[in-house]
Amino acid sequence: PSLTYFSTSQKEQVDIKDAEIVFVGYAVEAAEYNWDDFKGADLNGKIMLILNNDPQIMNGDQLDENYFKGETRTYYGRYTYKFEQAMRKGAAGAILIHTTRSAGYPFRVLQGSGKNTSYAIDIEGSGYQLDFVSHLDSLTSDKIARKMGKSLPELFQMALDPNFKPVSTGLKLSAHIETALSEVKTSNLFAKIEGSDPDLKSQHILFSAHYDHLGMNHTDTEGDDEIFNGAWDNASGSASLLSLAEAFTKVKPKRSIIILHCAAEESGLLGSEYFVKRPPLPLNQIVADINIDMPNIYGISSDMAVIGVNSNSMGDELKRFAKSVMVDEKQSLRITDDPDPNAGLFYRSDQVHFAKAGIPAIYIESGRKFIGKPDDFYERKNEEVYHRVTDQIDDDWDLNGLERDLRLIFRTIISVANSTEQPKWHSGNEFESAYKNLYK
Template sequence: MKKKYSPILITSLALLAQIGFAQDVKLSPEVKQAMDAVSADKIKADITYLADDKLKGRGPGTEGYQMAVDYVIDQLKAVNVKPAGEDGTWLQKVRLRKATPQDAQLAINNQPAAKGSFVFFPNPAAAQINLTAGLAFAGYGISEPGLGYDDYAGLDVKGKVVIVLRGAPEKFPSSVMAHVMSTDNILKVAANHGAAGVFIALPGANARVPDLSRGSYSVLGHNGEVVVSATYNKKISVLAAINAAVLTPLMQQAGKDIRQITDQLKAGTPGSFVIDSKVTLSYASTYQDILSYNVIGKIEGTDAKLKSEYVIHSAHLDHLGIGKPVEGDSIYNGAHDNASGTASVLGIAKIYSQIKAKPKRSILFVLMTGEEMGDLGSGYFAKHPTVPVKSLVADVNTDMPTIIAPLLSITALGAEHSSLANQVTQAAGYLGLEVQPDPEPKQVRFVRSDQYSFVLAGIPALHVKYGTKTADGKNNLNDFVATWRAKYYHKPQDDINGIFDFEAGKKYAQLNFLIGYLVAQDPVRPTWNKGDIFEVK
């Protein structure tokens, strides 16, 4: 029987963890001195190299990505980190499959759907899909009885294609909202209820379906099976996106008003129903397989028992490679995203190299591929680590820390779900940083980076981002970031010539080091909060 949990419980536990159990951090002079060894100039140098045009955007499987791999290995070697990849190497092979949809056909009640009104996500395991099935509208596609919400309650979807809207009830906490509305979770829930397919509806009058002409990516296991994918579930034949041209007639036929339904769902009341229609579809998928790598190093702990457990410091090494030109530039350098995060992990490794008395637990440094393709390198490592999976106790991830202004406050995405909130509060307090709620919950950042792969694997994880505090007291850093993001994020303009505050980069590295170090020193293994959504899954 599932335990009951609520947004109030989750929030209360997070506050208790951050306030009630906070303790002063007492560090040895050696650790304090080591933390000061982080250099803003070195962080700048690492970002400068990794975001150089000669690396051509660090696309997985490219020469530029291999240059990045070689660079970080050299940097880790220089600070006495040992290899922890496959077969005594620094590397873990990640076999990526690029799948591209072809020859898509869709008809509702034998009436062909208009071109541009739908798109099929390619199937990485089946080259040809043909399906005829009934339809059902399943709200947001969420089934969380413990949160008092279930779109599938009383709805028979066995063998049907379910139509869902992207979103979640407004009463849900931001990280819970991000989790339940993720494509991976929507597919999992639909599969658990016996659905044959999922159509994600875009109801806006001007909404366009995504362009998948460049394909989508998955990870193949050693036997060629699909083991990681953000848009594939082996029990679901088809995932598609449809716009209003397909959705509206179906709603009208069922006598439903999509605006009323949307308001109802936002308010937390499901509104699911079977649609008296049939869908007929077919499409093909073509494949291109690519070999890429995660880079993994370790520092061995000192406690006789705890050294067999690992705290992970992670960041993704890849970016978007070469793409559509913007203002005459086609190299997507990824200086902030995520050369800065990689530089931060290298800075953390530097701190550990300066500490003679290593922590009780061992430390893993994992620089991952395929984050921009759907957290693929982290998804593979979390499921198939190069150390025993049960030995992984926590992940402290760094992805695009956005070092464009002084770091005065932080948001620790995911920490509210576990005892890691204790270490966050202690580390932030030591460095004089205020811990704040997520200032941009609609960005659903919790599920958009590699820490989410570890959470899904049952490993407490977090991702530290900026808060709102500013030096001038206006406390509107999120507004400044929004303006910055519009110009630089996922654009060729994200190079070393953009906006940077390398001292903020230094503080990020110190903070994430200290969070991980406190976990590594704590004799008690991190745990999920009692009754948390991730504990009961």
């Protein structure tokens, strides 16, 4: 199929009649880049046609690092942001133009979207609640562009004009969608270690890790392994939180520590979203989030992936401590940010909901280069076990690297927890304005 479509409105039946389809470029509003694709346009009840990714501003033959982080995908480039924008504008729905280059993956990945069970939290305004949500392949998108007297590449170019404003495609959309709704209940697990300083203990540093996985793998073949164990993803992260919690109880940092085991991450980061939407304490009393998802379980690595490490002062502190951590006598530990910047890994685990609220966050993952193992060892193991029934403890597990990484995280956060200054986003970060609103 050339498109996928479904409703996220949490309604059993949706009927749309002759809704105007309006091209809105990238649907981005980013004050830090002086960027506004809407220019005050009224999109209430309309269908927004949106380009995937960030605006691709060139500087010579390369993407300009001064706009939307250049090669690194920002939250403005995520499909979730686009659909959230449509909800904020009161649109009836949104169609996202998908190209392999702009999305970072082929359209076949999306085929079947809307046919399987999907999940959302039952809070008005959460996620993106739209009557109509669609992903459209490049060939069909080009046909729409031709109706507008353009080609698809010309639509991308048109949206880069600073004076761009929404334009009607001349097309209308009608749809009838029926959705079966049911309720499922689950829980986050939450604990607190009170800080020792009378003035700072009202501020909290939060550690998060999701404890859910994928459940059962039902097959028709007798004897098949039907259990998604999720040992790496993310029992390893959950166990890491327990180890850190035990360590923090022995040193009593000045700021308080929150341990949060998130539910339903695999179903759309829902546990962390619920926590942020219905927090058990004021959000402005949480000053940082350190999320752990699929940390190092395969031994000593020469690197440690800390997604978002270059985005805030907490990451700076971690890099400072990492200089004293030696992999061997000659080599210190290298801290890396997103190993695949265009994939936008920072926006694909629980820390993103805290970041969107303004809370400085980092995301701890496994390193990629393991001492004494082939260069492609991580890639092979990830392909072998990620979201497969084979994600279980095996002979390759070696927790020496995880112990080292957790000791580094512990030292870093003790420093952050005892500092007179709370963590901050770096200037120009896409979450900086939310930070200023949260802590004003």
